[in-house]
Structures are given as structure tokens and as C-alpha cells.
Amino acid sequence: MKTTAIALFLLTYVLLLIFPKIRAYIALLSALAFVLLGIMPVTKVFSSVDWNVIMMIAGTMGIVSLFIESKMPSLLADLIIEKTPNVKWAIVSLSLFAGFISAFVDNVATVLMVAPVAVTIAKKLKISPVNSIIAISVASNLQGAATLVGDTTSILLGGHAGMNFLDFFVFQGKPGMFWVVQAGAVASTFVLLYLFRKENLPVQSLGRTEVTDYFPSVLLAGMVLLLILASFLGNMPKTINGIICISLFVIGLIRNYLIRKDGKLILNALKEIDYFTILLLAGLFVVIGSITEAGVVEDISKLFVKVSKDNVFVIYTLVVWASVLLSAFIDNIPYVATMLPVMAGTARIIGIDPTLLYFGLLTGATLGGNLTPIGASANITGLGILRKEGYEVSVAEFMKIGIPFTLAAVLTGYVLVWLLWA
Numbered sequence: 001m002k003t004t005a006i007a008l009f010l011l012t013y014v015l016l017l018i019f020p021k022i023r024a025y026i027a028l029l030s031a032l033a034f035v036l037l038g039i040m041p042v043t044k045v046f047s048s049v050d051w052n053v054i055m056m057i058a059g060t061m062g063i064v065s066l067f068i069e070s071k072m073p074s075l076l077a078d079l080i081i082e083k084t085p086n087v088k089w090a091i092v093s094l095s096l097f098a099g100f101i102s103a104f105v106d107n108v109a110t111v112l113m114v115a116p117v118a119v120t121i122a123k124k125l126k127i128s129p130v131n132s133i134i135a136i137s138v139a140s141n142l143q144g145a146a147t148l149v150g151d152t153t154s155i156l157l158g159g160h161a162g163m164n165f166l167d168f169f170v171f172q173g174k175p176g177m178f179w180v181v182q183a184g185a186v187a188s189t190f191v192l193l194y195l196f197r198k199e200n201l202p203v204q205s206l207g208r209t210e211v212t213d214y215f216p217s218v219l220l221a222g223m224v225l226l227l228i229l230a231s232f233l234g235n236m237p238k239t240i241n242g243i244i245c246i247s248l249f250v251i252g253l254i255r256n257y258l259i260r261k262d263g264k265l266i267l268n269a270l271k272e273i274d275y276f277t278i279l280l281l282a283g284l285f286v287v288i289g290s291i292t293e294a295g296v297v298e299d300i301s302k303l304f305v306k307v308s309k310d311n312v313f314v315i316y317t318l319v320v321w322a323s324v325l326l327s328a329f330i331d332n333i334p335y336v337a338t339m340l341p342v343m344a345g346t347a348r349i350i351g352i353d354p355t356l357l358y359f360g361l362l363t364g365a366t367l368g369g370n371l372t373p374i375g376a377s378a379n380i381t382g383l384g385i386l387r388k389e390g391y392e393v394s395v396a397e398f399m400k401i402g403i404p405f406t407l408a409a410v411l412t413g414y415v416l417v418w419l420l421w422a
Contacts, residue, residue, distance in 0.1 A: 005039050005294035012287060016334055023334070024276045027283025034290035041293075048289030049282050052239040053159040057281070058273050059245025060149050063223055064109045065272030066216035066252045073101060073113040074209035081121065087199040091132045092192050094118055095139035099185055102140035103150045103178075104224060106274075107378035110140040115385045125201055130391055134401045135192055137382030138370040142188065142409055144378075145366040146181040148227065148241070152277065153336045153366050160340040161358055164231035164241070165224070177359055180416050184367060184409035191408045195401060219252050277333065284337045292341055301345030310350055312422065316360050319343065320414050323364025324406070328371035336365050356421040363413040370406040373398040 012030040016023045034040040040048070067073070080097050084090040094114055102110040114136050122129035144151030148158045148165045154177070157163065168176045226244045230236055237243070249269075256265050291297055308314035319339075326335055339361055347354035369376030373383055373395060379402075383393050 001039060002294050002296060002299075004037060005034070005291050005296050008033055008037070008039075009287065009291050009296065013334070013338075017330060024279035024283065027280050027287060027334075029283075031283045031286035031290070034287060039294050040286060040290040044289065044293070045286055049285040050156075050159040052242040053155050054278055054282060055239060055242025055246045056149065056155050056159075057152060058278060059242065059247075059249045060223070061106060061109075061273045062249035062269055063216070063219050063245065063252060064105045065269050066249075066256070067105070067220050068109060068113055069269075070213045070216040071209050071211050072214070072217045074117065075211050076101075077114055077117040078205075078208045081117065081203065082205045084203050086203055087121075087125065087127065087201045088193070088196045090121055090203045091118075091135050091196050091199065092189060094132060095135040095192060096185075096189065098136040099139040099143035102143040102378075103146040103181075104220065105150075107140045107144045107151055107376065108381045111137050111378050111381045111385070114140070115382060119385070119389060121203060125203070127201065128391065129389065130386060130393055130397065131196060131199070131401065133382045133386050134379075134393070134398060135196075137376075137379045138402060138405050139185070139188075141369050141376040141378040142185055142367055142405075143181060145362050146178045149223070149245075151366060152281070152333050153362060156281075156333070156336050156340060157358055157362055158241070160344070161354070165227035166231045171355065172353075174420050177362060180359065180363065180413045180420075181367075183416050184363075184412045187408040187412040188405045191404045192401075195404065215255060216252060219248050223248050280333065281337065284334055288338055288341060297341045298345050300342050301349055304342065304346045305349050312350065312352060312356070313418070315346060315350070316356055316418060316422070317414075319357055319360045320364040320410070320417075323361055324368030324371065324410055327365045327368040328375040332365040332369055332376070336361065339365075353421070356417065359417045359421060360414070363410060363417055367409045367413060368406060370402050370409070371399070372402065375402075 008030065012026060015026045019026060035042060035045060077094065077097060080093050081090060084093050094117060098110050098114040101113065115133050118132035118136060119129045122132060145154055147168050148154055148163065154168070163171065169178045170176055223245060227241055230240045230244060253266050253269055256269070257263065304315055304318070308318060323335070340358070343357040343361055344354050347357055370379065373379050373393065379398070383398070386393055
């Protein structure tokens, strides 16, 4: 049974890499195969899916769609541009703003919000928007690991390790992932300032976007506050974070309908949820549960320990830099979902707190996605926007920014996580 489980798992991963456009269906079919082969008992299928993660992703995406529709992000970007003296600072300021937004909003949504501002500036100044869009994309991908709701990988870690919103700031009395990411952001911002040091053309204000509905902003802020509040309360259901996110999204939908009396608005908001990612995760949860059930995860954990010869620093280094390299070419969602239980098993075998390996995994897998243009959905989205504007960006052109940015961020995070959690 174990051999069959390994073969099916490897086949699933190969197909996920070859056919990225249908990976949700591949994951679901693989999950079904594990059940039909008797590797995953039918009675455990439902419980193997982390419904808290699924509901958090759906609810957050829904609230973000209402937030974007309100044009509040555009107004905030306009206010920032008013304060920037030249192109260099406009690029860096927009990347920092994208990073801040991305700590609470999906990375792709962040790029879709902020990139149009950079395009508008470029058109007014008659310059290329390529550097601006790349900087916005890599910064939004970087900050996705900062909070529980910033990225799917963070939500996966929170669900697996039982972490709440505040645990990303302070965990077990030590600085959490938020501060690791901020240290990486500071280092990578200096890299951007150096790369764009010659971009000194003056920037003028674009005017201010008019926001007519502030309620979605209240919903987003309310989601963050309620997630924090839930972290203080005991005896809460395991799906409390998901319930909060879904409930606030439903409130936003009901309010929209009552005010505008247009059912299409509800349908449009529901369409903005990435059901493809949700189906992919649901399938992956069952697949990972299946290989865990078959003992494969335990075997991979033992292999990690054997290769490193029980040396914690070697294991940690291997996790971070292997994750960087892999995330440069493959989607980090299935990778992180697969590796979290492996990290837990490895930590158990060598007798250490798994937090070091969890944070190392997130540092490598999330920050490492900026190495190449295909390593993160935010980068693909940014290059798609540029393509629509008539700019084809080569891999080499992207990597001139992506490589130094990634190395600065990952090296900083790698050292800091080790110093804090070793």
C-alpha cells in the first residue's frame, strides 16, 4: 500500500507541474483515487480537509473584492504619490504600499489594485512602467507571509500549527513571522533604492480617486480586529477564523443588495472568489492526509534526518534554500501544503520545536517565489498587466530585480529565524 501511495503521490505532483491550468481537477481526481484504492478511509475524508483554511480563503477573497470595488486602495495610492519627489521614490513607495496592503489582502488582488497607479504615472511621464510593476509584484509577494490572512501559505501554516492572528506577531514569547518579513522587506527596499538610483525624473500628483463607500474598508478592518479578538478567547470552535471571514463577507453582500437592489452585484462578488484554488486545496488536503495515513510523510521526515545526519542547522538550511529553489519554478501552495506535515515529522524525530522548520519553510517558499517571473502568482499577474500595455518582459529583465531582491529578503529572514528560533 505504501508503494502505491508513493507512486500515486509522485504522479499527482508531476501532473500538477505539467498541467497547471487544471491542477484543481488533478488534485481532486488524485484524492478520489486514494479513496477508491482504500488508502484513505471514506470516514476520514471530510475530517482531512481543513475547513477553517477553506472558509478563511473564501471569506477573505470576498471581502477583498468589495474593498477593491470601493476604490479605497486607489485613493490611498494617490495620497502616497502626492508625497513622492521623483520616479525612484514613487516606485519604492508604491512597492512599500503594495507590501502593506498585501499583508492583509491576497497578493494577486494587491497587484491588481496598485499596478494601474504605476501604469498611469508611467504614461504621464512617458516612461516604461516595467520596473514599477515588477517592484510592486515582488513586494506584494514578500509581505504575503507577514500575517495570518496575507497569503494562502500563511493560512495553511496557521491551520496546520494551530496559530492565530497574533501568533504571527508574537509566538511563544518571541518575535513571529511578521517581524522576520519586515526585516526582509527593509533589506530588499535598500536593494530597490540602489537598483533605481538613476530614476530621478520629478513626479506630479495624479489627483485623488473619489471613494463613495467606506463600508468595505470597515469590513476589512473589522475582519482583522475580530481575528485578533478570537485569539484571546478560549473554547472557540476550530473553524472560528473561517466563520469570522465568511460572516463578514455575507454581511457585505446583504448590505450591498439592500442598498442597490441589484442581485448581479452579489453574483459579481461571488465570482471574485478563487474557487479553483479552494478546490485545489480541498483535493490536496485529502492527498496529504492519504500519504500521512500510509506512512509516507514519516518516511520523508526520516529521509530529511538521515541526509542531515541529525544536524538541526543542516536540516534548517536545507529546508530554506531547497524551498527557495523549488518555489522559483513551482507553485508554493501545493509545496507548502505537502511540506508542513513533513516538517512536523522531522521535528518530532530529532526532538525539537517544529516552529524553526515551519518559519524556515515559509521564508524559503514564499520569499523564494520572487526569483523568477513564474515563481509567484503576483509576478505572473504583474507581467500580464505589462503585456496588456504592450511591454513584453524577458526572464533576464525580471531577474535583474527579482534575484537581488529575493536574496536580500531570504538571507535576512534565514539568519533572523535561526537566531530567534534555533
